[in-house]
Amino acid sequence: MQPRRIVLLGSTGSIGTQAIDVVDGAPHLFEVVALSAGGGNLELLARQAVHTGAAAVGIAGGDPGRLESLIREAAAAAGRPGYRPEIVAGPDASARIASVEADVVLNGITGSIGLAPTLAALKSGATLALANKESLIVGGSLVKAAAREGQIVPVDSEHSAIAQCLRSGTGGEVDKLILTASGGPFRGRSREELHGVTPQEALAHPTWDMGVMVTTNSATLVNKGLEVIEAHLLFDIPLDRIDVVVHPQSVVHSMVQFVDGSTIAQASPPDMRLPIALGLGWPARVPRAASPCDWTQAATWTFEPLDAEAFPAVGLAKDAARQGSTFPAVFNAANEEAVTAFHAGRIRFTDIVDTVDSVLSEHPGSSGLTVESVLDAESWARARAHERLAVSSL
The missing domain is CATH 3.40.50.720 (NAD(P)-binding Rossmann-like Domain)
Structure with missing residues (x-):
């Protein structure tokens, strides 16, 4: 071969x-x-x-x-x-x-x-x-x-996990998709406690080693919001049947709940080489792509509900996806501008998602989705975010 x-x-x-x-x-x-x-x-x-x-x-x-x-x-x-x-x-x-x-x-x-x-x-x-x-x-x-x-x-670890779990049943047997989130470095903090966090703190992810944008998006849970939209598009599951649960150990990468009450989970130590290998070799598995869980050692896995008040990004992403058209593009572009401003010391951490919310609320939408309309919407979102950020700068 x-x-x-x-x-x-x-x-x-x-x-x-x-x-x-x-x-x-x-x-x-x-x-x-x-x-x-x-x-x-x-x-x-x-x-x-x-x-x-x-x-x-x-x-x-x-x-x-x-x-x-x-x-x-x-x-x-x-x-x-x-x-x-x-x-x-x-x-x-x-x-x-x-x-x-x-x-x-x-x-x-x-x-x-x-x-x-x-x-x-x-x-x-x-x-x-x-x-x-x-x-x-x-x-x-x-x-x-x-x-x-x-x-x-x-290739995202969460969506790779879902793809693996979906092999346990037919599409008609799926009840819910459950994306896991580590909770990032600020898990358990209230919105008020998040106002003063620093860029350095936002980059101290407890599990994954990623770039500035993705790591910050994980801290705000914008990344999880984007993943919810991605799961909706990849697997044709309605947004109200996609849940997010906080799992700090990052060993269960996502789950699928079936109509009979069973839930299938994919578990492995956090190592992106596993979903990458599956992406390259799908549907075949690549031997020894990553190390497995060590079942000879005691371990505890915990799961917690998402605090939507402290981390509203997931709900905001779902709203953008429901509106469709160019709203997800505006969500993403406005966030990128806000993250850049945060790391430049111009806004607070909580201003990132607030800026995205404000820009989305003003977006007129588009009559159709084309590459040109996506680019135009992103340009509009970046310009509008800049205006908002100039007003809210520290």
């Missing part, structure tokens, strides 16, 4: 680097044929290119000439002086790399900038291993219309 040909988008980020670990552990199953990255870490991208032997390498920003030089240096050091991949540069580099002939495209880009690469990957006919939840959330019906049945395989 020939190895699956893999394209990695966002290869220098957390998802991309761990995906290369998965490929390294199973070279008989996978080979990387193309890579892309934003261009902020050209040295790492050059080393990845040489290490994987990718035939094409893309960068959205940065100097392609410098990347070419770094690849030559890395190739010479690795004893592969003849290695010369095709270099694709420019804002559309990831979308062009996503169109490379492959079996699986892993979209590990962060943010709604991943929409065009997601659509390009679906158009190519490859399986899309989707870690870029924002492209599905803001693209909504656009992405769903472009995908054939079973073409999208989720």
Whole structure:
């Protein structure tokens, strides 16, 4: 059996680097044929290119000439002086790399900038291993219309868990989807206690090591709100049948409750290599992709209800999803602007979700969903958020 040909988008980020670990552990199953990255870490991208032997390498920003030089240096050091991949540069580099002939495209880009690469990957006919939840959330019906049945395989740990649990029954037997949340660094705090938390505290996630945006979104639970929208779109389950429960240990990644009263849970130590491996190999499992739970050791798992007053982001995300159209795109864009302002010291932590709420309340919506309407809505949301943030700055 020939190895699956893999394209990695966002290869220098957390998802991309761990995906290369998965490929390294199973070279008989996978080979990387193309890579892309934003261009902020050209040295790492050059080393990845040489290490994987990718035939094409893309960068959205940065100097392609410098990347070419770094690849030559890395190739010479690795004893592969003849290695010369095709270099694709420019804002559309990831979308062009996503169109490379492959079996699986892993979209590990962060943010709604991943929409065009997601659509390009679906158009190519490859399986899309989707870690870029924002492209599905803001693209909504656009992405769903472009995908054939079973073409999208989720890589978020929660949605990968649900996909695994759903194999225990038919669609008609599903009662609820239950997404678990660690609760982030501020679990148990009241809204009043959250007013004065610092950016450094918001980045001290108790379980996962992620970038600034995703880690902050986990602290506000905006990330969980986005995941609720993603689950709704991926699995065609109504929003009122998708619940969130706080599970601080982050071992049960999500659950499916069936109509007969049974609940199936997927459990594993927190390690993104497991859902990444499933995304690359679906529906087959990759042996030893990650370490299992150690059942010889005592352990306690706890589950708590979500405090919607202190963390209103999940309810706000559901409201945006119910309104549909470009409202999820506005939710996401306004949040990104507010998170940036928070880390610049211009607003309080609780102002992040309050800003999103205010911008959503003013959004006029759109008559239809197109790439252009999504981009226009995001531009409007960012501009309106800036205006709001200027008023609420500390």
